[in-house]
Amino acid sequence: MSMPNDTFECGHTIEELSLYLDTGEFPDPAHLESCPECRNGLDSLRRLAAAGGELFASDLAAAGSGNDDWMKDILANLALELRPGRSIPLRSDDPADTLSETEGSILALVRSVADSLPGAVAGKVRLDGDVTVPGSPVAVRLDLAVLFGHALMPSAASLRQDLAEALARHTELNIAAIDITITDVIEAPREEK
Amino acid sequence: MRDQLDVVPDAILAGRAADGDTAAFESLARRYGPHMRAAARRLTGSYADADDVVQEVLVQAWQQLDTLREPAAVKGWLLRLTGSRSIDLLRRRRNHASLAAADGDAPADTVSPEAGPEAAAVAGAGLESLKAALSALPEEQRRCWILKEINGQSYEEIARTLNISPASVRGRLARARTTLVREMEDWR
Numbered sequence: 001m002s003m004p005n006d007t008f009e010c011g012h013t014i015e016e017l018s019l020y021l022d023t024g025e026f027p028d029p030a031h032l033e034s035c036p037e038c039r040n041g042l043d044s045l046r047r048l049a050a051a052g053g054e055l056f057a058s059d060l061a062a063a064g065s066g067n068d069d070w071m072k073d074i075l076a077n078l079a080l081e082l083r084p085g086r087s088i089p090l091r092s093d094d095p096a097d098t099l100s101e102t103e104g105s106i107l108a109l110v111r112s113v114a115d116s117l118p119g120a121v122a123g124k125v126r127l128d129g130d131v132t133v134p135g136s137p138v139a140v141r142l143d144l145a146v147l148f149g150h151a152l153m154p155s156a157a158s159l160r161q162d163l164a165e166a167l168a169r170h171t172e173l174n175i176a177a178i179d180i181t182i183t184d185v186i187e188a189p190r191e192e193k
Numbered sequence: 194m195r196d197q198l199d200v201v202p203d204a205i206l207a208g209r210a211a212d213g214d215t216a217a218f219e220s221l222a223r224r225y226g227p228h229m230r231a232a233a234r235r236l237t238g239s240y241a242d243a244d245d246v247v248q249e250v251l252v253q254a255w256q257q258l259d260t261l262r263e264p265a266a267v268k269g270w271l272l273r274l275t276g277s278r279s280i281d282l283l284r285r286r287r288n289h290a291s292l293a294a295a296d297g298d299a300p301a302d303t304v305s306p307e308a309g310p311e312a313a314a315v316a317g318a319g320l321e322s323l324k325a326a327l328s329a330l331p332e333e334q335r336r337c338w339i340l341k342e343i344n345g346q347s348y349e350e351i352a353r354t355l356n357i358s359p360a361s362v363r364g365r366l367a368r369a370r371t372t373l374v375r376e377m378e379d380w381r
Contacts (some may be wrong), residue, residue: 015367022341022348022366044374051319051377052342055327056231058320059343063231063243066223070230070240074248075219080255083213104213111214121201124208124264143208145201184202 008037017041021049088131090172103127106171110142113166117159119150123183129176137176140167145184156180199224207264210255218258222251225268229275232343236279236336246282250274272344276354280336319377326376334369337362 085103114122123143198220209217233243
């Protein structure tokens with residue numbers, strides 16, 4: 001039996017070894033090199049950790065893929081509510097009319113313009129400024145992922161141009177700046193880490 | 194576009210989803226749903242419960258995504274929510290069961306009478322003996338071990354999920370591991 005109940009003859013405990021495996025912390029690291037009991041205990045715990053990894057891999061495989069019916073059913077039941085964000089006033093010809101558009105619809109517009117650029121995928125979009133007051137300056141800040149093999153700088157420049165045109169056409173915002181941050185360059189199809 | 198969403202990093206998806214992009218949120222759900230389902234099933238004992246948990250977590254995640262400070266950490270966050278929801282479900286079920294009948298929790302792998310050491314040795318010995326040993330652990334130790342090894346949670350996160358101290362997590366995890374090692378090595 002390689003695992004005693006609690007404390008080894010050297011005075012160290014399984015709890016200490018267990019913690020050491022998770023955190024690398026141990027009161028007397030040099031001791032682990034020389035103590036056969038502790039080394040056996042660590043070996044056993046490492047084999048258990050490997051078996052735990054196997055169990056996880058097997059459970060993950062058994063759970064199926066995110067494209068399977070169980071996930072489709074879950075997604076179909078979610079009924080995600082919209083996120084309108086702030087209400088952005090629009091000019092109207094008739095003073096009796098109150099017109100507005102939602103911040104959420106403008107974020108969606110920015111995303112769709114960015115996504116339509118080959119190799120680009122929009123991330124977080126922010127409208128910095130008081131969009132609820134007509135004419136106040138607004139800075140658009142956009143995170144962007146670019147697929148590997150697409151030129152970064154021309155992408156950003158032409159995207160800024162496209163965004164300025166789309167925002168001028170679909171909104172009355174006073175766009176003071178469009179800041180694009182390329183947060184990621186995507187190299188290859190990715191899987192769960 | 195859907196294909197592109199499936200290859201972008203978590204932070205991009207989480208940022209878009211927080212802005213209200215349902216397609217990005219669904220892509221996140223597809224990406225980490227299997228891990229969430231596997232963890233919830235190992236904790237609750239059935240896929241039916243696991244799917245309920247995953248659905249509850251996704252509803253909560255959609256509502257709270259804009260509070261996530263570090264979008265790149267969305268995976269760990271989803272798994273922590275999954276752990277908490279699974280534990281909630283187990284507690285509800287136990288309260289319910291103690292009212293009705295003393296049924297107890299059903300572990301994911303109960304050992305069938307014929308599946309002794311011999312059967313385990315044939316079919317992936319390590320894995321099968323681990324499953325059997327795990328299902329025989331005291332419930333609180335089993336939960337600690339699964340939250341650590343399957344959900345990948347830290348001691349502090351497990352402590353918050355189970356509403357116990359990090360020192361208790363350390364102790365329970367060590368006792369769980371001691372028992373699991375002993376059971377598995379007896380069967381080798």
